Amino acid sequence: MSENFLVQKMRPHAVSIFAEMSRLAVETNSINLGQGFPDTDGPQEIKDEAARCIASGRGNQYPPPNGFPELRLAIAAHQKRFYHIDIDPDTGVVATTGASEAIASSLLALVEKGHEVVFFEPAFDVYRAIIDLTGAIPVGVPLQKPDFRPDIQALAEAITPATRVLLLNSPHNPSGIVFNREELSAIASIVIEHELIVISDEAYEHLWFDSHIHIPISTLPGMFERTITIGSGGKSFSFTGWKVGWASGPQSLISAVKAVRQHLSYVSGGPFQLAIACGLGLPDQYFNEIRHGLSAKRDQLSAGLEHIGMRVIPTEGTYFVTTDISPIGFTDGFEFARMLAKKCQVIAIPHQVFTESGQDFKEYVRWAFCKKPEVLAEATTRIRTIF
Ligand SMILES: *Cc1c(COP(=O)(O)O)cnc(C)c1O
Numbered sequence: 001m002s003e004n005f006l007v008q009k010m011r012p013h014a015v016s017i018f019a020e021m022s023r024l025a026v027e028t029n030s031i032n033l034g035q036g037f038p039d040t041d042g043p044q045e046i047k048d049e050a051a052r053c054i055a056s057g058r059g060n061q062y063p064p065p066n067g068f069p070e071l072r073l074a075i076a077a078h079q080k081r082f083y084h085i086d087i088d089p090d091t092g093v094v095a096t097t098g099a100s101e102a103i104a105s106s107l108l109a110l111v112e113k114g115h116e117v118v119f120f121e122p123a124f125d126v127y128r129a130i131i132d133l134t135g136a137i138p139v140g141v142p143l144q145k146p147d148f149r150p151d152i153q154a155l156a157e158a159i160t161p162a163t164r165v166l167l168l169n170s171p172h173n174p175s176g177i178v179f180n181r182e183e184l185s186a187i188a189s190i191v192i193e194h195e196l197i198v199i200s201d202e203a204y205e206h207l208w209f210d211s212h213i214h215i216p217i218s219t220l221p222g223m224f225e226r227t228i229t230i231g232s233g234g235k236s237f238s239f240t241g242w243k244v245g246w247a248s249g250p251q252s253l254i255s256a257v258k259a260v261r262q263h264l265s266y267v268s269g270g271p272f273q274l275a276i277a278c279g280l281g282l283p284d285q286y287f288n289e290i291r292h293g294l295s296a297k298r299d300q301l302s303a304g305l306e307h308i309g310m311r312v313i314p315t316e317g318t319y320f321v322t323t324d325i326s327p328i329g330f331t332d333g334f335e336f337a338r339m340l341a342k343k344c345q346v347i348a349i350p351h352q353v354f355t356e357s358g359q360d361f362k363e364y365v366r367w368a369f370c371k372k373p374e375v376l377a378e379a380t381t382r383i384r385t386i387f
Helices: 008-013 017-028 042-055 069-083 098-110 126-134 152-159 180-191 233-237 251-261 270-280 282-310 335-343 373-384
Strands: 093-097 117-122 136-143 163-169 196-199 227-232 244-248 309-314 320-324 364-368
Touching: 008 126, 008 244, 017 042, 017 126, 017 335, 042 117, 042 270, 069 093, 069 227, 069 244, 093 098, 098 163, 098 196, 098 227, 098 233, 098 244, 098 251, 117 126, 136 152, 152 180, 152 233, 152 244, 152 309, 163 335, 227 233, 227 251, 227 364, 233 270, 244 270, 244 373, 282 309, 282 373, 335 364
Parallel strands: 117 136, 117 163, 163 196, 196 227
Antiparallel strands: 093 244, 227 244, 309 320, 320 364
């Protein structure tokens, strides 16, 4: 049968560049700086806790529907410790299958046909797919070239009476910027004026560098009541395969998220939830070290790419550095990425995949630096051979 069974609204999302690039990576035996996962695991004590739980039979059967109390308490304590946010661990927190399911269930809970969801582009590719699934209309607002700062005026102009949700992501994938207080305040004013709800994807909350401290938008005046804040144990503790995430916020919003989420994965990751609970309570030293370790990798890869002649957008957070490839004579990120895989055996991701039209950010490419120093060094050595 050659019939296409896939529903219309998911057809634009059927083929993912990540699949193509991963295939190319294997075929060409490439260094994969495409997908954002660390090539070193997180803390041993978190692994040990997961192993202990499995061995002693904790979490091997269905965990409680909204997550183990240990994890929900740890999330509430973490929000208090880092951001002075008070949340109720019973009514204000829900554990999810990664930040991804928290995003999906929040959107499915809040929007449907007739609604619009606004977000900055380029954006994490999952956003559009899930918004399309809900039946709402995705409205991308381009970040400004050349430094990827948010255009507040353009955001204000994108709001219509149908706008219901602003989907925010800081630290931002793929650009690597961290929204500063001034930008967040301006965004908050628009949100409050139009009575929107914010879904704040803070998967990279601990991965910010230099003085670019992460500020949860829910900590701004008037914002707690209208914000769902999303976290990722995978990103914060370098266990992306475990898929432990969460949403937190006021009871009114979290109860809506819970209502949908229970019908998606129901529950997941029993022993891993308990291990991530342990991670959330690690001393400050851990959180400082992950930032410092990653910022050194950022410096290494940025310097290497700059030396080759690309223009490097300064990375303030996340796993990623973005470069402009036009100084080295390329105008199309797709073409560049395919060429790079074939000639240099290095994989990078064109920003085109993070936008609707694929046109707006054609000259930008994203590189993951959450890899061992020798891997980053080898990647730049390989690229240098052709420039
Ligand atoms: C990786 C990522 C996620 C997904 O996190 P998981 O915990 O792996 O589901 C969500 N948002 C952004 C921006 C990401 O980069």
